[in-house]
Amino acid sequence: MKQSTANALLKAYNSLQEIVVELYDEFQKAVENKDDADASLLEARAEILFDQAEAILAVLEEQNG
Secondary structure (H helix, E strand, O other), rough: OOOHHHHHHHHHHHHHHHHHHHHHHHHHOOOOOOOOOHHHHHHHHHHHHHHHHHHHHHHHHHHHO
């Protein structure tokens, strides 16, 4: 894998991690406010993005041996 590709994937991974943290923070607020619909939506989106971030990390680790 070219270094530029690895760099782009790492940047995407880091960005996704930041977004996941933000979504989970908002999820917690929604839970505290008993806003179940928003909490469910936020949690679902956070989980999907977390899984995508983990998939990117797996690709990077696989390529680096």
